[in-house]
Amino acid sequence: MSAEIIDGKKIAQTMRAQLKDRINQLEDITPGLAVILIGDNQASKTYVSMKQKACEDLGIYSKLVKLPDTVKESELLDIIQELNEDQLIHGILVQLPLPAHISETSVIEAIYPSKDVDGFHPINIGRLQAGGEAFYPCTPNGIMKMLEFQEIDPAGKHAVVVGRSNIVGKPMGQLLLGKSATVTYCHSKTADLKTHTAQADILIAAAGIRNLITADHIKSGAVVIDVGMNRDEEGKLCGDVDYDQCRLKASAITPVPGGVGPMTITMLLFNTVESAERFSR
Ligand code: ADP
Numbered sequence: 001m002s003a004e005i006i007d008g009k010k011i012a013q014t015m016r017a018q019l020k021d022r023i024n025q026l027e028d029i030t031p032g033l034a035v036i037l038i039g040d041n042q043a044s045k046t047y048v049s050m051k052q053k054a055c056e057d058l059g060i061y062s063k064l065v066k067l068p069d070t071v072k073e074s075e076l077l078d079i080i081q082e083l084n085e086d087q088l089i090h091g092i093l094v095q096l097p098l099p100a101h102i103s104e105t106s107v108i109e110a111i112y113p114s115k116d117v118d119g120f121h122p123i124n125i126g127r128l129q130a131g132g133e134a135f136y137p138c139t140p141n142g143i144m145k146m147l148e149f150q151e152i153d154p155a156g157k158h159a160v161v162v163g164r165s166n167i168v169g170k171p172m173g174q175l176l177l178g179k180s181a182t183v184t185y186c187h188s189k190t191a192d193l194k195t196h197t198a199q200a201d202i203l204i205a206a207a208g209i210r211n212l213i214t215a216d217h218i219k220s221g222a223v224v225i226d227v228g229m230n231r232d233e234e235g236k237l238c239g240d241v242d243y244d245q246c247r248l249k250a251s252a253i254t255p256v257p258g259g260v261g262p263m264t265i266t267m268l269l270f271n272t273v274e275s276a277e278r279f280s281r
Helices: 008-025 042-058 073-085 103-112 122-130 138-148 170-178 193-197 261-280
Strands: 032-038 061-067 089-094 156-164 180-185 200-206 223-226
Touching: 008 261, 032 042, 032 073, 032 122, 032 261, 042 061, 061 073, 061 156, 073 089, 073 193, 073 223, 089 103, 089 156, 103 193, 138 170, 138 261, 156 193, 170 180, 170 200, 180 193, 180 261
Parallel strands: 032 061, 032 089, 156 180, 156 200, 200 223
Antiparallel strands: none
């Protein structure tokens, strides 16, 4: 068997076109996203400029707030509060990681949950679990959209999530549970990873370890979603899954790059548009 390749780029394009229509239907407002970038981290700068470009392409107003890494926590919190009250802004994102002297928790909790388009505020995390109107974290929500596009229904399936980070693994499992999958979480302390992953109908690899998942780890016909963003010896982007091997055994698989990656920013745009729609209502 050779797996169907899940084309994240194409799905992202389709979704962005749908979002453009929704933006055009908003008569009285333009969705606005504020991005706060602190310091000089090259990866953060790259992510932020990708997010800004994606906003521009779609007609979302984007406001970049650049701060030096010497900024005081209290100054940052004041800026967040101004953006909370700013009528032109529907989403606020603080690019992580933060300098060591600033508390990530304080910053995340300072953003109004109604503008927390990253879905990291405890209110949004709670609502993801308990139900109610919430923003879901972009990477796992993008994966749910991919499954939907591929017409893969998680109901009754055994989903195994490798990784338990707050940003990916944990919310991923919750979203799959919400769609009636039977969910197993694996993590760095899991004994005998293979025993678990080999039972997965849907396997989500989000550990950040190159080639952690080999063909031995998967069941024949499994759906394999690779969240990994690692670099090989030559600096080439690669995932957590041994793609060349697993693709011969899986029924569907995401490549890296071109799989989960393009969906993450798309879901940020999605959340920003949703937020603007809620404000306009
Ligand atoms: P991400 O943001 O992509 O989720 P993190 O680095 O924050 O990445 O988290 C990595 C996750 O992967 C952690 O939850 C950790 O427990 C899990 N993990 C790390 N190594 C292994 C391993 N060998 N087997 C299974 N899970 C692992």
